[in-house]
Every structure is written in C-alpha cells, then in structure tokens.
Amino acid sequence: MQFLKSLLVLSSLSASIYASPFARRNTTEKRYAILDNDWSTAGFIPFLLAVDAGINVLGITSSTANTWQKQCAYHALATLEIGNLSCIPVYYGSTYPLINTYERFQAWEAVHGVLPWQGVFAPYNATAEALGSDPTADSSDPNRISAEAFLEGYPNTTAVTGKSAAQFMIEQVRKYPGQVSIYAAGALTNVALAVRLDEDFASLARELVIMGGYVDVNMNQATGTVNQADINSDINLMIDPEATKIALTADFPNIVVAGNVANQVISTQEFLDEIYEVKNPYSKLMYEYYGTIFPFWDETAMAILIDPSIATNTSTVYLDVDVAYASPSYGNIHVYQSALMPPNIRNVTYVNKIDTARFKAMIKHAVQYPKSCADL
Numbered sequence: 151m152q153f154l155k156s157l158l159v160l161s162s163l164s165a166s167i168y169a170s171p172f173a174r175r176n177t178t179e180k181r182y183a184i185l186d187n188d189w190s191t192a193g194f195i196p197f198l199l200a201v202d203a204g205i206n207v208l209g210i211t212s213s214t215a216n217t218w219q220k221q222c223a224y225h226a227l228a229t230l231e232i233g234n235l236s237c238i239p240v241y242y243g244s245t246y247p248l249i250n251t252y253e254r255f256q257a258w259e260a261v262h263g264v265l266p267w268q269g270v271f272a273p274y275n276a277t278a279e280a281l282g283s284d285p286t287a288d289s290s291d292p293n294r295i296s297a298e299a300f301l302e303g304y305p306n307t308t309a310v311t312g313k314s315a316a317q318f319m320i321e322q323v324r325k326y327p328g329q330v331s332i333y334a335a336g337a338l339t340n341v342a343l344a345v346r347l348d349e350d351f352a353s354l355a356r357e358l359v360i361m362g363g364y365v366d367v368n369m370n371q372a373t374g375t376v377n378q379a380d381i382n383s384d385i386n387l388m389i390d391p392e393a394t395k396i397a398l399t400a401d402f403p404n405i406v407v408a409g410n411v412a413n414q415v416i417s418t419q420e421f422l423d424e425i426y427e428v429k430n431p432y433s434k435l436m437y438e439y440y441g442t443i444f445p446f447w448d449e450t451a452m453a454i455l456i457d458p459s460i461a462t463n464t465s466t467v468y469l470d471v472d473v474a475y476a477s478p479s480y481g482n483i484h485v486y487q488s489a490l491m492p493p494n495i496r497n498v499t500y501v502n503k504i505d506t507a508r509f510k511a512m513i514k515h516a517v518q519y520p521k522s523c524a525d526l
C-alpha cells in the first residue's frame with residue numbers, strides 16, 4: 151500500500167517522528183508474526199493484511215472457538231491455497247479449552263442466560279451443518295470435518311503434524327527473540343499453553359495482540375437488538391476463560407487489546423461492492439460470504455498489530471479476567487487503575503479508537519492485490 155510504504159521510509163529516516171503510541175518500534179527491523187485464530191471461509195483478511203504489510207508470517211495456528219480447531223485449520227489451509235499462499239505452514243492447536251466443555255458451558259448458560267452466539271458450544275445442529283455451518287458441540291468427535299462448510303474449496307494441502315501450535319510458538323520466539331508478534335483472534339488456549347510450557351515464552355515474544363475484551367457493554371446487551379447483544383459479547387474469551395487469564399497476565403513486553411474498538415467499522419454492502427471492483431479469489435469470497443452484519447473484528451486487531459499508529463486513542467489499564475464460574479461475567483475482562491488493582495495482573499494497551507479511513511484502505515489493498523508466495 152502506497153501510504154504504508156512512504157510511512158516506512160519516513161520512519162526509518164526518523165524513528166521519533168512516527169514513534170508509536172505504545173511500542174518501541176523500529177520499522178527497518180524484520181517483523182515476524184504467528185497468527186492464531188478460528189479460521190473460516192471469509193476469515194482470511196488478517197493474513198492478507200499481514201503479508202501485504204511485509205510481515206513475515208511464520209505460521210498460522212488454529213484455535214477452537216467458533217468451531218473445533220481442526221475444522222479451523224482446514225479453513226486456514228483452504229483459504230491459503232486459493233491465493234497461492236500455501237508456503238505459510240498451518241499448525242493444529244489445542245482441540246479442547248483448558249477446562250471448559252460443552253456441558254459446562256450449557257450449565258452456565260442455564261443459570262446466567264444464553265449468548266446469541268455460542269461458538270463451538272452451540273448445540274449440535276445437523277440441518278445447519280448440512281447447509282454449510284461449521285460443526286458445533288458433538289464433543290464425542292471434535293476432529294470430525296464437515297466438508298459442506300468449505301465454500302472456498304476443500305483443502306488439498308495438509309497441516310504440520312507432530313508439533314502443536316504452542317510448541318511452534320515457543321520454538322519461534324526462541325529463534326527470533328523479541329521479534330515475534332503473537333496475534334490471537336480466537337480463544338487464548340494455545341497462547342496459555344505456550345505460556346505455561348515455557349516460562350520465558352511471553353517475555354521472548356515481541357507482543358501479544360488480541361481481538362476481544364469488551365468493557366462496559368452490558369447496557370448495550372440489554373437495550374439493543376439481539377445482534378447488538380451478539381456483537382457486544384465476548385465469545386472468544388468466554389470459550390476458555392482460564393486460558394484468557396493465563397495469557398493476559400503473562401509477561402509479554404506488551405499486550406494490546408482490540409475489544410470495543412473492534413466494533414468500530416462494520417461491513418457494508420457498499421464496501422463489499424467497492425472491494426469486488428477488482429476480481430480475484432479473495433475479493434470474490436469476501437463479496438459473497440463476509441456479509442454486512444458483523445464488524446471487522448479480527449481485521450481491526452491485525453491492523454493495530456501492523457501499524458500501532460492507526461490507533462488514535464488508547465488507554466493503559468491493568469487488566470484481570472473473571473474466572474469465577476458462578477459469575478455472569480465469567481470469561482470477561484475487568485480493568486483497573488494501578489492504585490486499586492489486585493495482585494498478579496499487569497498493564498495492557500487498551501485501544502479505544504482507530505483511524506477508520508486508513509483501516510479500510512488497508513483492507514481494500516490487501517484483498518484487491520493479495521500477495522502470494524511468489525512475493526514473499
């Protein structure tokens with residue numbers, strides 16, 4: 151993207167002019183990232199954004215959140231394949247959350263009320279699956295692949311076996327200390343496992359950037375439409391509350407949270423039409439399947455990872471995660487100022503606002519002119 155390129159040139163001339171609001175940034179330095187997500191048919195924009203910005207995507211890892219991780223890994227493989235990006239390896243993540251289960255989640259809902267979107271913990275629905283939805287519940291076989299959901303094409307490539315997502319993350323931060331951004335836009339299970347497997351993992355990464363972490367949205371959940379309640383609930387974090395707590399209290403040099411801000415830009419037909427003015431397999435999939443109901447959640451987190459200066463308003467707050475199963479906020483975050491915080495938590499950069507026009511320009515360029523392995 152043109153403005154990004156000129157920004158890079160300028161920053162290398164004078165790092166201080168474009169000093170980021172929340173990270174020591176050296177834009178001439180090679181940047182690496184591992185992208186962990188619950189990948190889907192139209193969920194490829196984050197990796198297109200990353201490669202478009204010149205970030206070396208070391209690997210893609212799959213997370214159980216909207217559906218089981220294996221189904222997500224297959225979506226990652228398929229959506230890489232359609233754009234000749236299969237040189238980026240895909241690693242399987244943890245199939246199960248640390249302790250949460252379908253039955254446990256359903257019991258929690260019976261007490262505290264249902265979520266409009268339950269992700270992988272929605273009851274099994276054979277009709278929905280036959281119509282192309284990714285599988286849910288049915289924990290008797292979480293490795294079952296539902297082929298009908300591969301609207302992008304069924305993958306002809308395979309994920310790496312013999313090394314878990316968490317092991318891969320650890321290996322790579324040790325190989326490139328201080329340079330690997332960990333991006334997590336699904337549940338935080340894999341990140342938590344890496345944190346617990348290797349006590350130096352978090353501090354050896356460059357940062358952790360997540361999608362999720364809404365604050366002060368309860369009134370929106372009550373007074374708006376069900377869709378409004380949906381986009382203000384925190385399913386990514388709630389699928390695995392204990393992992394969320396482990397990941398968000400670990401000693402990453404920086405943790406960046408794209409929570410409320412991830413709802414700032416909602417997909418519109420006008421924008422989809424504009425993107426599809428340039429025809430390629432990605433613009434077609436986005437045009438056909440992204441829809442106009444949801445915000446650009448995961449894309450927002452990636453844009454902030456790529457260029458922190460896109461954030462126009464941020465707060466430094468101390469963050470904790472509610473891990474009390476009996477709480478209606480189980481799996482949600484709570485923020486504090488330092489004078490009042492409990493022990494064993496840390497500060498995070500909570501992004502409040504981004505530059506919408508720049509963000510949309512980034513998406514547009516990445517999807518219309520996607521990089522392929524030939525460019526990497």
Ligand SMILES: *[C@@H]1O[C@H](CO)[C@@H](O)[C@H](O)[C@H]1NC(C)=O
Nearest residue numbers: 162165175176177178179180
């Ligand atoms: C930025 O990174 C490059 C490559 O790692 C290094 O050569 C350069 O000294 C760094 N600049 C600053 C200001 O840290």
Ligand SMILES: *[C@@H]1O[C@H](CO)[C@@H](O)[C@H](O)[C@H]1NC(C)=O
Nearest residue numbers: 228231232302303304305306
């Ligand atoms: C895999 O190959 C088959 C047969 O050529 C093709 O129909 C399908 O679209 C391919 N999958 C992807 C994700 O490109």
Ligand SMILES: *[C@@H]1O[C@H](CO)[C@@H](O)[C@H](O)[C@H]1NC(C)=O
Nearest residue numbers: 232233234430431432520522
């Ligand atoms: C992928 O590579 C094939 C063979 O080189 C080429 O025909 C096709 O246009 C490429 N697709 C994309 C989306 O770059």
Ligand SMILES: *[C@@H]1O[C@H](CO)[C@@H](O)[C@H](O)[C@H]1NC(C)=O
Nearest residue numbers: 273275276277278279281283
């Ligand atoms: C199952 O999915 C179908 C198709 O999406 C839907 O019409 C139906 O209401 C779902 N059933 C339940 C019990 O949610």
Ligand SMILES: *[C@@H]1O[C@H](CO)[C@@H](O)[C@H](O)[C@H]1NC(C)=O
Nearest residue numbers: 410462463464465501502503
């Ligand atoms: C930044 O965002 C916070 C939280 O939404 C808000 O309270 C504050 O007024 C904003 N600051 C500016 C300068 O807009």
Ligand SMILES: *[C@@H]1O[C@H](CO)[C@@H](O)[C@H](O)[C@H]1NC(C)=O
Nearest residue numbers: 172403465466467496497498
């Ligand atoms: C966040 O905490 C770290 C480690 O305690 C500290 O070095 C840093 O200055 C804090 N950042 C802000 C903005 O308070």
